Amino acid sequence: MTPRARLPRALHPVAWWCWALGLATAASRTSNPLLLVLIAAVLGLTVTLRRTQAPWARGYRYYLLMAAVVIGIRIAFSVVFTSGPEAAGAIWLHLPVVRVPSWFTGVRIGGPVSAQAVLSAAIDGARLACLLCCIGAANTLANPKRALRVLPGALYELGVAVTVALSVAPQLVESVQRVRRARRLRGHGTGRRFAVLKGIAIPVLHDALERSLLLAAAMDARGYGRTCAATAASRRVTAGCLLAGLTCLCFGCYELLDPTVPRGLGAGGFAAGAALCVAGLVLGGRRVTRSRYRPDPWEWPEWVVAGSGLACAVALSLNVGYNPAALNPVLYPLHWPTLPAVPAAAILVTALAAAITPPAAEPLSRPAVGAQAMAEAST
Amino acid sequence: MIEFDRVSVRYQGATAPVLADVSLRIDEGELCLVIGHTGSGKSTLLGAINGLVPHFTGGTLSGRVVVAGRDTSAFPPRELADVVGLVGQDPLAGFVTDTVEEELAYTMEQLAIDPAAMRARCEETLDLLGLADLRHRELRTLSGGQQQKVAIGAALTAHPSVLVLDEPTSALDPTSAEDVLAAVTRLVHDLGITVVLAEHRLERVLYCADKIVYLPGDGSAAAGDPAAMMELATICPPVVELGKLAGWQPLPLSVRDARRCAPELRARLPARPPGAAAPPPGQVALAAKGIVVRYGPLVAVAGAALALHRAEVTALMGRNGSGKSSLLWAIQGSGRRDGGTVHAGSEGADPAALGPAAARRLVGLVPQTPADLLYLDTVGAELAQADKDAGRQAGRSAADLLDALAPGISRGGHPRDLSAGQQLALVLAIQLAAAPAVIALDEPTRGLDYQAKAALTRLLADLAADGHAVVVATHDVEFATAACQRVVVMAEGEIVTDDQAATVLTASPTFAPQVAKVLAPLPYLTVPQVAAALCAVPGPA
CATH class of the missing domain: 3.40.50.300 (P-loop containing nucleotide triphosphate hydrolases)
Incomplete structure (x- = not known):
């Protein structure tokens, strides 16, 4: 018997993002190649088992490609820009040295390439690649549009703008293709660049403008932006809160990152900013009278997924129960890294997401039934 | 339900008003057809019903438009969204979301309808318009007719008392157009909703219209019974033109009505349309x-x-x-x-x-x-x-x-x-x-x-x-x-x-023009052919 929470459905997008960000935090904490490989394996497994056929879910391979490019570039740079003749460690090969101008000091091209240099570049690249894959997995697993729907009410307009932009982009592409094809009909196959641009851009822009006006009229007619209880004063208070909050957040971040500023000041600014932002969002949300159609449920699989991600991040941040040095093994002398038990277990726990989450709901592709099928057959 | 009281609309920079001193009344549960040539003010009249004219389009509106007791001068379109549903010519241009179900729910979300009620209404609407199999489909992948039905459904879920459709079938092929118009007529019959419809393909909706508003193009508007308005209008479907030519009273509005009047005309017509056979095609x-x-x-x-x-x-x-x-x-x-x-x-x-x-x-x-x-x-x-x-x-x-x-x-x-x-x-x-x-x-x-x-x-x-x-x-x-x-x-x-x-x-019956359907088995296709044949033979004494 399948419990209700495990029936095929889309998991709450916030759960996936928590999970992916947790893994990303873990990846950024370690340079142990074994742990990084473990993270990549968990990501790959979950994406393979839980992605849908939707357009946004087909992009994971591009993230993998990007990750491979990142690792490749890091390794290539470490091989070309060597650390010089005094390179320590096991030397793998000697490249011819390229003479560089005297003002180009500090950079060496060619020379001995040590195993340690290549390995550390590869591990650095792999860490970055893992981060990329975490973001990619979240984008693949969580429907980006449903993720926008969980924005607080005050940010609703922002979500609508993004949704509209996303649906307009393919229309624009189609419009460009149509106009380009139509240009040949007037005999303008080739010509001066500017004339070509004008002949395509103007009809496309006209089209886009007309469509946006139609959309605005349709949204107006369908009740978008019903103001209800909002007064000018409440709107001003909301805007003020949000602006002040964001400013505080910026300063707070800056102060936290700058070691010369006392710790308390940064944390205080950060906290004040966050509080002001939350207040602004709550105030702004109050004036919104809107309801949400079929909101994504948050049931125990969501708790497990989000919790496993958080637990993994915490386990790799706290350095408790294992030797912290095992997270960042030294390369001198070269040796096989050890696999610390607690971090490895924490990462493996996140693989639960692949097992306990409900399977992705596929759009029904069964043939139309009844009257519709007959109508289709007769036409 | 809808009342125009001495309404005039003038756009900025225009020499003449689009609508001049229009007074008319559309009652509850009526299917009202708005006809007129391109540029005669059909869209302006429809837009005035939910306040898009002049709140969105600009221009000056004088007089009063009252819809379900609300004066559009005081209520902008968004505040009328719960009483008037508007469906435009190009459904794709008006879609805000990207799947069928979300689109159906959009207006209700704006109106802050309770989630449980929303769900129920969506399911009802999916069934009413036969969209249940498409509920998860992306809107862009639907055919034109399906998109138009989704647009109508999206307006219906808010339970408006008035549905305004501005040339809903102008971009559709005949089968899809018929499908959409059949859905609209069912709404009128089943839900008692007031429908105001501007349409070029008169032949498909004329027979079920309760009232016609005719815009001759000079800013005035005449409203009345369909048969009476067809006498007046210069835009008629072929079946009405045939009726006018043959002098049938009352004017037939559908092929079915016309066929009942037709035996007498068929008897008078020669077996083949007169006139030279088509010239042989060139090289x-x-x-x-x-x-x-x-x-x-x-x-x-x-x-x-x-x-x-x-x-x-x-x-x-x-x-x-x-x-x-x-x-x-x-x-x-x-x-x-x-x-x-x-x-x-x-x-x-x-x-x-x-x-x-x-x-x-x-x-x-x-x-x-x-x-x-x-x-x-x-x-x-x-x-x-x-x-x-x-x-x-x-x-x-x-x-x-x-x-x-x-x-x-x-x-x-x-x-x-x-x-x-x-x-x-x-x-x-x-x-x-x-x-x-x-x-x-x-x-x-x-x-x-x-x-x-x-x-x-x-x-x-x-x-x-x-x-x-x-x-x-x-x-x-x-x-x-x-x-x-x-x-x-x-x-x-x-x-x-x-x-x-x-x-x-x-x-084939699907490809037959209206005149051929009325006069079958005689091989006449157009009204001018019939007119020429009637000129050639002496009429009844």
């Missing part, structure tokens, strides 16, 4: 053999053969997606062609092998959205550019051609401000300036009213008389009947039928 202007067009796995045209003759207008018919457009683009040489040969013009050259400039001297194509070809600021500049592109060989200047096609278009105006018919004429003039042997038009009747279609019919006849070979891809049976001598029917990328228009159009 072949374009011969295409084994044309194949594929887009990835999809085969759009599967080995079609087509011969176009000089001095003949050929209709290319078939349902949406049967490969009509792909075939036209392939024979023009600008579109994709994966196989087959094309020989065009006196030398039998292949347009695809020539450059675009030479190809258009062989085959001129007017695409489905003619405005794609227009990119200059004024009509005059477009015409001058057309002459420049056509080069020295061109016979007539584009300006001459435009005046012959559609006289009185101002040279200083912006091409985008022209009506659909005028834009079509402009693009046709631009293409004709290159003096091509073959003229192809892809769906030219979209958005044209009866008068504009009649003008296009005359224009195509003139082109054929000048020795052009003309091919028109169209869904419009009445237009094909009037304009074309030959009909080619396509299905699944293949040519199914290729014969004389009279033979093809009387052979």
